[in-house]
Amino acid sequence: MSDSTVVAFDYLPLPDGRRLALATLDSERSLNALTLDMVDALLPQLAAWAGDDSVAMVLLRGRGDRAFCAGGDVRRLTEAARTGEGDRLYPGRFFAREYRLDYAIHRFPKPLLVWGTGVVMGGGLGLFSGARFRVATDTTRMAMPEITIGLYPDVGGSYFLSRLPGRLGLFLGLSAQQFGGADARYLGLATHVLSATGWQALLDGLQAMNWAGDALAQTEAVDQVLQMLALTDLASGPVQQHEAEINRLASHDSLQALDSAWRSTTPEDAWLARGVTNYRAGSPTSAALIWRQWHEAAGQTLAEVFRVEWMLSSQCALHPDFPEGVRALLIDKDLAPRWQPAVLAGVDAAWLDGHYREPDGMAQPLSDLEAVYGA
Numbered sequence: 309m310s311d312s313t314v315v316a317f318d319y320l321p322l323p324d325g326r327r328l329a330l331a332t333l334d335s336e337r338s339l340n341a342l343t344l345d346m347v348d349a350l351l352p353q354l355a356a357w358a359g360d361d362s363v364a365m366v367l368l369r370g371r372g373d374r375a376f377c378a379g380g381d382v383r384r385l386t387e388a389a390r391t392g393e394g395d396r397l398y399p400g401r402f403f404a405r406e407y408r409l410d411y412a413i414h415r416f417p418k419p420l421l422v423w424g425t426g427v428v429m430g431g432g433l434g435l436f437s438g439a440r441f442r443v444a445t446d447t448t449r450m451a452m453p454e455i456t457i458g459l460y461p462d463v464g465g466s467y468f469l470s471r472l473p474g475r476l477g478l479f480l481g482l483s484a485q486q487f488g489g490a491d492a493r494y495l496g497l498a499t500h501v502l503s504a505t506g507w508q509a510l511l512d513g514l515q516a517m518n519w520a521g522d523a524l525a526q527t528e529a530v531d532q533v534l535q536m537l538a539l540t541d542l543a544s545g546p547v548q549q550h551e552a553e554i555n556r557l558a559s560h561d562s563l564q565a566l567d568s569a570w571r572s573t574t575p576e577d578a579w580l581a582r583g584v585t586n587y588r589a590g591s592p593t594s595a596a597l598i599w600r601q602w603h604e605a606a607g608q609t610l611a612e613v614f615r616v617e618w619m620l621s622s623q624c625a626l627h628p629d630f631p632e633g634v635r636a637l638l639i640d641k642d643l644a645p646r647w648q649p650a651v652l653a654g655v656d657a658a659w660l661d662g663h664y665r666e667p668d669g670m671a672q673p674l675s676d677l678e679a680v681y682g683a
Contacts, residue, residue, distance in 0.1 A: 339378035340370035377432025399625035414438035434463020444489035455590035458629030466605035475558035483583030491545030
């Protein structure tokens with residue numbers, strides 16, 4: 309085994325002399341929250357494995373059973389805006405590297421599996437969503453909770469939420485509501501659901517697999533191993549159970565109409581009600597960004613989405629709500645963010661458009677994604 313600062317790399321032998329390559333986010337205490345050190349360790353290693361004929365497949369997981377990855381290191385991202393100290397351009401550099409990693413996972417040329425047990429939220433879902441094999445477990449808790457901290461579902465969230473059926477993605481973005489492995493599979497965010505205790509059985513099955521044939525044959529063989537281990541008796545989750553009601557709740561023609569409805573009426577079901585409550589407590593600017601991104605990203609390529617998200621996320625770190633939301637939820641923990649603007653009516657077009665510009669002193673760093681990793 310070899311170790312970077314916060315990612316452990318390992319190999320397991322295969323019968324034909326090749327290897328399985330394993331990468332483990334190694335910060336269990338922080339629920340494997342994604343840091344720039346992690347990103348900078350993973351990016352070159354993935355590139356090396358892509359070109360290494362001795363590596364047949366890559367697996368990515370988090371240390372421990374509690375989380376694959378609970379999100380990005382948002383405390384560090386908002387430090388300069390909150391304290392007036394530090395590097396104001398750091399968020400732009402972080403998001404550029406993080407989104408490059410996410411895109412590289414989407415376009416990785418070999419079988420790549422992410423083991424998404426426990427908490428898989430925010431930046432963790434960004435890593436998870438791009439893998440060919442996206443394995444949830446019976447302990448998985450997924451969400452894109454960014455509205456609660458003054459951000460929006462980034463890391464490709466604009467792309468995958470806008471492509472979920474009906475208005476399910478819009479609801480999940482606006483409500484920050486959590487869901488488990490059964491719903492992840494139902495939505496297509498996960499390809500398989502295994503037992504949280506099944507990691508070793510998965511490794512054993514992959515090591516015993518016949519790795520002969522071309523890439524398509526190998527991918528199909530990996531799928532067969534996963535199908536043999538997959539849980540088949542999971543009860544349906546709240547998203548599937550309430551799909552019709554979710555679509556009705558989010559069916560408004562404007563965000564203003566939705567906002568009025570969600571602030572005047574609370575659903576009887578507890579899970580839906582919690583989502584509406586999350587929305588009411590969230591950032592109005594975030595709500596406007598989520599609404600706009602859900603509509604616009606549906607017509608954009610993945611690379612285009614990441615380029616837009618880089619501008620938005622970098623600007624969010626320079627605008628008031630993201631650092632204020634992190635302060636209220638994670639630092640002071642008073643759970644009383646002072647959003648600016650405080651209500652949706654204050655989020656005018658000029659304010660929103662200001663988030664869709666390259667930050668001063670930075671140029672678009674993701675213009676080469678298709679050339680480097682493929683369209």
